[in-house]
Amino acid sequence: MAPQRFHEQFDQIQRSLPDVPLAMGPDDSAEFIYEKGVVLARDGEEAQVVEDAVRSHFTATEGLVPDHVRRAGPHTNRSGITRIRVGDPGEGGRSADHAVAGALRALRETEGRAGRRLVSRNHVVSIAVNACPGDEPVPVARTEQPNPAPAQPAGGPDGPDGRVGVLVIDTGLTHDYRSYPLLARTRGDVQVRETDDEGVLQQYVGHGTFIAGLVAAVAPHTDVTVRGTLNDAGAILESEFGERLFDAVEDGWPDIISLSAGTSNGRLDGLLGVAAFMEELRVHDTLLVAAAGNNASAAPFWPAAYASSPEHADAVLSVGALRGDGEFGACFSNHGPWVKVYAPGERLISALTGFDAPVPYVYQHSTFETCRYGFAYSCTCRSPRHTGVLSEAQQNPPGKPDQVMFEGLASWSGTSFATPVAAGLVAAHMTDRQVSDSRAAARELLAVHADFAEVRGAHVPALLPPTWRPVPVGPS
Incomplete structure (x- = not known):
C-alpha cells in the first residue's frame, strides 16, 4: 500500500495533468505513476509490431476488439516515440491498469527474441522524484x-x-x-x-x-x-x-x-x-x-x-x-x-x-x-x-x-x-x-x-x- 504522502502527491499531479488519467504502478504502491490505457513504442516497424502483438493478445485473452488498439496522437520526431492506446483510460481507479499490464505481457516473448525492450508504460516524470518531495520549503x-x-x-x-x-x-x-x-x-x-x-x-x-x-x-x-x-x-x-x-x-x-x-x-x-x-x-x-x-x-x-x-x-x-x-x-x-x-x-x-x-x-x-x-x-x-x-x-x-x-x-x-x-x-x-x-x-x-x-x-x-x-x- 502506498504511503499517505504518495497518495497526496498523486492527487496533486493528477490536478496538474487534468486531461491525463493516471494510475499507480506496478500496483497500488509508491514506485511510480503512469498514464492509463496507453503504452509507448519506438516509431516505425517496432510500433507496428507492438500494435499487432497487443491486438492478438487482447482478442485472444481479454475480449477487447482489435479496433480498440490504435495510435494515440502524433509522435515526436526527435524522441522517436509513439503512444499506442490499448484500453479505455476511463476504466478503473488509481491502482494498476490491467490493459496496460496485458500489453506489456503480450510483448514479453517478442522482446526476448529481439534482445531489447519494445514497449513501456508512459511514466510521469516529476521534480518531486518518486512523487515524494524530501520536504517543503x-x-x-x-x-x-x-x-x-x-x-x-x-x-x-x-x-x-x-x-x-x-x-x-x-x-x-x-x-x-x-x-x-x-x-x-x-x-x-x-x-x-x-x-x-x-x-x-x-x-x-x-x-x-x-x-x-x-x-x-x-x-x-x-x-x-x-x-x-x-x-x-x-x-x-x-x-x-x-x-x-x-x-x-x-x-x-x-x-x-x-x-x-x-x-x-x-x-x-x-x-x-x-x-x-x-x-x-x-x-x-x-x-x-x-x-x-x-x-x-x-x-x-x-x-x-x-x-x-x-x-x-x-x-x-x-x-x-x-x-x-x-x-x-x-x-x-x-x-x-x-x-x-x-x-x-x-x-x-x-x-x-x-x-x-x-x-x-x-x-x-x-x-x-x-x-x-x-x-x-x-x-x-x-x-x-x-x-x-x-x-x-x-x-x-x-x-x-x-x-x-x-x-x-x-x-x-x-x-x-x-x-x-x-x-x-x-x-x-x-x-x-x-x-x-x-x-x-x-x-x-x-x-x-x-x-x-x-x-x-x-x-x-x-x-x-x-x-x-x-x-x-x-x-x-
Missing part, C-alpha cells in the same frame, strides 16, 4: 547567509574556453529572481504562473530558482541558464519529456546539465521516452548531473541510474543526498550502487523567490509523528512541524493548513538540491583547474577531492563544498 530570514555560502574562486573567472555553462532543466525562474545578488547573471525562462487566484505561491514554484542559486553559490564564475521545462507542478509524461529535453539544448549543448527530476519504472534498462536523448548525450561533451530520487529506495531511478550503464557512465553523474551533518545519507535519499556520489541535500539555504515583496505559501503535506523511513534522527519527515492542505482530511481532528511568508530565502531538502551542489562543484573545478572537459573534471573531482560518508552501511564518495556549513542533527 521553510522561510529563512533575509539576514541569514545562504548555505552553501558564496565561494571565492581559486582561479580566474574563465576556463580555457571561456566561462563554464550550466543548464538547469526544472521549473522556471521567479519573476524577481535578479533581486537576489547571486542570480544577477543568471538567465532563462520565467515561471509561467507563480501564484493561485488568491495570491498564494503554488507548489514547487521557486524550485528552479533555488537550484540556480545553489549553482551560483558553489560556482560563482559560471554561466547559469534555467529552462522552465517542468513548470506544470514539476510533472510531465515520459512521452513528452524526451522531446522537451531536446528543446532545452536546442541552442547548444552546455558543459553541464543539472536535472532534478525523474522516475522509477521497475526495470533496469532505462526509459524508452528518453532513449534517443541519452544516445545523443553520448556523442556530446556534456555531463548530465541527475538526482537520485527521494523514496529511500534502492530501485533504479531514471535518468540518474544511467550512471551505472557502461554506455553512459562517463556522461551521467547520479547524486544522492547527505543529511545535515554530512556524515550519513539523508532519510529520504535513494541509494544503491547506481548512485555514484552524495552531496549535502538537507536543509540547504538558497533563494526561493526574489526580494521584491513577501509572498504567502500554504503547506501541502503534514509532517509525521516519526520518520516515515524509520530513521532515528530529527529528519525532514517530522521537523519543522506543520499541517498541510493535502493531509487535512487525514488529521484527527482536522487541522487548519499552516501558512508562512517567504521574503526571498528558504531552507529546503531533497536530492533535487544535492544535485546542483554537485554540478556546481564540477563547474568550479573546471574553472579553478582550467579543465575544459566536464566529464574529465567529474572523474578527477571524485578520484582526488571526494570525501566519504556512510549510507546504509556502505562508505560512499561525498562532495562537500568548502563554504557549506553542517547542520546539527539531533535525536528524534
Whole structure:
C-alpha cells in the first residue's frame, strides 16, 4: 500500500495533468505513476509490431476488439516515440491498469527474441522524484547567509574556453529572481504562473530558482541558464519529456546539465521516452548531473541510474543526498550502487523567490509523528512541524493548513538540491583547474577531492563544498 504522502502527491499531479488519467504502478504502491490505457513504442516497424502483438493478445485473452488498439496522437520526431492506446483510460481507479499490464505481457516473448525492450508504460516524470518531495520549503530570514555560502574562486573567472555553462532543466525562474545578488547573471525562462487566484505561491514554484542559486553559490564564475521545462507542478509524461529535453539544448549543448527530476519504472534498462536523448548525450561533451530520487529506495531511478550503464557512465553523474551533518545519507535519499556520489541535500539555504515583496505559501503535506523511513534522527519527515492542505482530511481532528511568508530565502531538502551542489562543484573545478572537459573534471573531482560518508552501511564518495556549513542533527 502506498504511503499517505504518495497518495497526496498523486492527487496533486493528477490536478496538474487534468486531461491525463493516471494510475499507480506496478500496483497500488509508491514506485511510480503512469498514464492509463496507453503504452509507448519506438516509431516505425517496432510500433507496428507492438500494435499487432497487443491486438492478438487482447482478442485472444481479454475480449477487447482489435479496433480498440490504435495510435494515440502524433509522435515526436526527435524522441522517436509513439503512444499506442490499448484500453479505455476511463476504466478503473488509481491502482494498476490491467490493459496496460496485458500489453506489456503480450510483448514479453517478442522482446526476448529481439534482445531489447519494445514497449513501456508512459511514466510521469516529476521534480518531486518518486512523487515524494524530501520536504517543503521553510522561510529563512533575509539576514541569514545562504548555505552553501558564496565561494571565492581559486582561479580566474574563465576556463580555457571561456566561462563554464550550466543548464538547469526544472521549473522556471521567479519573476524577481535578479533581486537576489547571486542570480544577477543568471538567465532563462520565467515561471509561467507563480501564484493561485488568491495570491498564494503554488507548489514547487521557486524550485528552479533555488537550484540556480545553489549553482551560483558553489560556482560563482559560471554561466547559469534555467529552462522552465517542468513548470506544470514539476510533472510531465515520459512521452513528452524526451522531446522537451531536446528543446532545452536546442541552442547548444552546455558543459553541464543539472536535472532534478525523474522516475522509477521497475526495470533496469532505462526509459524508452528518453532513449534517443541519452544516445545523443553520448556523442556530446556534456555531463548530465541527475538526482537520485527521494523514496529511500534502492530501485533504479531514471535518468540518474544511467550512471551505472557502461554506455553512459562517463556522461551521467547520479547524486544522492547527505543529511545535515554530512556524515550519513539523508532519510529520504535513494541509494544503491547506481548512485555514484552524495552531496549535502538537507536543509540547504538558497533563494526561493526574489526580494521584491513577501509572498504567502500554504503547506501541502503534514509532517509525521516519526520518520516515515524509520530513521532515528530529527529528519525532514517530522521537523519543522506543520499541517498541510493535502493531509487535512487525514488529521484527527482536522487541522487548519499552516501558512508562512517567504521574503526571498528558504531552507529546503531533497536530492533535487544535492544535485546542483554537485554540478556546481564540477563547474568550479573546471574553472579553478582550467579543465575544459566536464566529464574529465567529474572523474578527477571524485578520484582526488571526494570525501566519504556512510549510507546504509556502505562508505560512499561525498562532495562537500568548502563554504557549506553542517547542520546539527539531533535525536528524534
